[in-house]
Amino acid sequence: MSLIPVTILTGFLGSGKTTLLKRVLTEAHGQKIAVVENEFGEENIDNEILVSEPGEQIIQLNNGCICCSIREDLRSTLSLLADKKRKGTLDFERVVIETTGLADPGPVAQTFFMDDEIAESYLLDSILTLVDAKHAATQLNERQEARRQVGFADQIFISKSDLVAKDEVDALMHRLKHMNPRAPQKTVHFGEVALSEVFDLRGFNLNAKLDIDPDFLKEDDHDHGHEGHDHEHGEHCDHPSHAHDHAGHGHHHHHDDDVKSFVFRSDRAFDPAKLEDFLGAIVNIYGPRMLRYKGVLNMRGTERKVIFQGVHQLMGSDLGPAWAADEKRTSKMVFIGIDLPQDIFLQGMEQCLI
Template sequence: MLTTDPRLPVTLLTGFLGSGKTTLLNRILKEAHGQRIAVIENEFGEVGVDNDLLLESEEQIVEMNNGCICCTVRGDLTRILGELVAKRANGTLHFDRVLIETTGLADPGPVAQTFLVEPEVAQAYRLDAILTLVDAKHAMAQLDQHEIAQEQVGFADRLLLTKTDLVSEAEKAALIARLVDINGRAAIYETLQGQGVDLAALLDVNSFSLESVLEREPDFLASGHHHHHNNAISSFAFTTHGEFDPARLDEFFGALVQVYGEDMLRYKGLLAVTGQAHQIILQGVHMLVATNVGRPWAENEARESRIVFIGRNLPRDIFEKGLRQCIGKPW
């Protein structure tokens, strides 16, 4: 989706050990898409970017022979992002977007938080989407044994199934049902050896602009069907036709994140707030909550609020009761 946002788009690539992140990354870098990509890798990654893509250098930031650049995070991600944008501004580096590859055991939360809480980062970059790769052969066991695997799925805007040729249709269907239970709002694609998915479905997703997502997918925040699996992480949606009282809503969310923030992986919403002529866009990662002004409400438009929560053992009844108490006079 096209966006007028002048900030550099960032794609976060995550997934459990052996899920195929680097295979997909190398495919993206080799494809003739005409864009220069800055790749940020954790130095503890299982396998790095193909050596034949890199030019010899001892610098932390190295140039690739296809015009892209690559750097490793030995310290603070904010510092690396700052160095990259500074070099781009002074003309020593040229790139159009950033792709961050996490390690297989990494929680995507701190990376996503960086784009909400760091003013310098938020001014220069926008988090476009979180892509999570899922190993179809081993995912069920990984989801049972490692909660971080569930968190990676929970954070995703796109879920990419790999190694589907190694499982039966019934096994694949059972896995997809479980993924939907954890995160029913992420589109699911299949990819073999990094191929089979159009890059247009992965880049410029603009999925952290909730208003854009709802324009493209009006049912994005609709309640989904749930299945019975051994999942600590799941999702649910809250919808109301009333307007929120801003003071009560601020107080409620302040208390909510204090008590449940560590277990609130991601939450996003489109809100009707009393006294506001525009839609209010809510984004949250753990204890960090951000709001932005969206488009104006149309004259005869129903002022409906919709919020989706993805988290670990969240008490849906408490969330919904508290949100209802923040609603003023219904429309």
């Protein structure tokens, strides 16, 4: 049995996850999709489009899709689904996991790396994060869960952009880009998004290209710090998405996001042993605060690119394609995390070079 692709759908409360899911489930796309729901709020998807028996864990829909809610943990639900598929009692081609709006997607993603049985049945395709344009600035300022969801994303969909002014959307996109430069952003309306933009994104595929926004690596009018390594939203940051008006007094408090990203780049090759030791050490100390990290690295001893990535404490590497004869062998690594000590990371990486 080939691996079953899995998409994790996350986003803060009210961002439109259920709207998007309903569309995916009811559209005549000919795909059989299993939806694992971890949302026990009033916007439960089965209230409107499913009729379920009390205590029923898996519901078959009329278009061949199925829906199930997590009664125990995610691992046992996925295991049950894979078992039913193997036995032929359930027919589905892919899984969508909808996390609760307050969830950290990290442990959900880790399930696919940590558990051998799950890893043998499923392939984690990507994490999709929905961001509500109307309420995003407040949510990102006040709720770490919302910031973490952005940090984990492989693809960001911005909903409700028609309810706010264009400059607010631009400011939000600018802010999101500096929290997570590797996730493409797209504005969507009422869950109307092509399925090709939802499935088979290969965001977690180690051989997928490293999606760092090329503009993020350039110097621009927002000073990106030394050598274009980073951009910090500090005290003097004037993006409108950071400002809140306190009780109409016109006093703007500029918020400094704790979820930030920075990029390490070098044209020198890495010493594999030194790099392994250093990454092992920082993951040991900062792992819980390291949301996503991914890179294409030039490693001594191989003519191929080394593709490296991790989530929290779990990391892995894979050999990618060979460096082309005329290609500049530049290592690039993006780190996305919560209050990570950028100087320690960048200096440590520098010391692993030959």
